[in-house]
Amino acid sequence: MSNHIEYEPVIGLEVHIQLSTVSKIFCGCRARFGSEANAQVCPVCLGLPGALPVLNRKAVDYAARLALATGCEINPRSVFARKNYFYPDLPKGYQISQFEQPFCENGMITVETASGGKRPVRIRRIHLEEDAGKSMHQEAYVGDDESLVDLNRCGVPLLELVTEPDLTAPEEAAAFLAYLRQLVRYLEICDGNMEEGSLRCDANISVRVRGTFGLGTKTELKNMNSFRHVERALAFEYERQCALLTAGQAVQQETLLWDANRNIATPMRSKEFAHDYRYFPEPDLLPVEIETNWIEAQRRDLPELPQAKKVRYQEAFFLPAYDAAVLTEDADVAHYYEQVADRVDDKKLASNWVMGEVLRACKERGEGVTDLKMTPALLADLLGMLTRSEINSGMAKQIFEQVLQTGKSPHDLVAEGGLSQIDDHDSLQSVIQTVLQAQQKDVSAYLQGNEKVLGFLMGLVMKATSGRANPRTVTSLLREELAQLKNRL
């Protein structure tokens, strides 16, 4: 990536996670994305005089889930604070956030890097806050002398997660975000959609001479709306800072906006007093008090987390790391796989089919695994028939498609005989070999001259193929196979 091998980047992230609650954090307006402009607002989220906020219980539950999943310590008492600044998408003139006493602190997420290494990343804090509205400046319908504001998003619950500067490469930042996205989806607290803004990431980066421990002057990067852009923006900024230092110049502490079209980061027009938010405790909301019993109950309710699941798949199902990673990427896919694996002996075969046919079907149809007519139980039936050689893999794929279309069971489909005759030599040969292996007594009888056994063996092959093998091909292949055995005697 770089010819500045003497410098290493030091990266920290600040991620906003939009919680998938039904209603907003302090009022009963809907929190969904994409409604008609200013159609989900009320006196509370519009900041009208006299309106009072009331905290949404579920936002606290969701905060606790993420806190526990990242090993944070939940503060027994956390305080909402007003963060004061003027911007048209913030009608109250302050954002309700948490400052001195955040919801939780001191956690850890361990990221697996592409090279197979592990990078522990400390979580400094996670706090609850409300989102601001949306301003429009450039759209065609915006007049020359105005900006337009939609306040639907105002008051949607957010968690802000802040890491320590523990990441040492742009790729690690991308891997961190990918894991965080997977985690919030497992916890069912956020849909993880970065393009729609459900996950938003700002980054800070400085560089230092590799192997030293001091921190250089850092810059902040904003306006990146995908993992790839976070990675690219950090790579760009790393290069820029290295070039400055190499040329004997200093890095200025500033905020840069990522321009995805031009692949460059440019300094943001500096806001006067940008960092003087004059936080003070929010008088309209009492501190959140959390009891130890409640935390323990929440801990018991946590689902198995992706990294633990991945390890378990390797240990309990003997799957390769690659399979375990693909199957556990999404909680629904993992659940689907486990339901199949519970019903079949060959866990790797189940993995191959889920990673291959099932995920391909989801992609082609734009459906989730839970929507497929091919349920885990039906897939297990199909794989059972395949394992017992009642069908070959070509047929299994045909039946798979038919189950997807009709939702009928694989057994019924075979019984209905709606499947094409099997005529290909390779698959018939493997069925024949399996049958001969299992019937060694009859085989030796045949080899000693008992020709009648041929009909019996023939019947077994037809049964193994559910009557779908071409009998003429089977007869000739069977004779060939037996002739070879005779020659070896």
Place this chain on the structure above:
Amino acid sequence: MSVTLAEVERIAALAKLSFSDEEKAQFTEQFNQILAYVDKLDELDLSAVAPTSHVLAGPPLLRDDEYRPSLTPDEALANAPRRNKNLFSVPKVIGG
């Protein structure tokens, strides 16, 4: 504790308010009178007392996550000095 004229000017700027020199001098004096009153607390040893952010005791009332009808866009925009379609129109803001 006390404030200077410069601090009063900064507070005014943060609040986007402008005042005459006389008003600024008056505010500086008034702020300092209020702060002198608060300084009375220094007469007590409060090192073992946590700062009071709220006078009410007990856990907050929480609401269940259910939605209620919102205002209509027309109601929401009724007090807006200017609107464009269903959006609030404000003086142009450059950049984010």
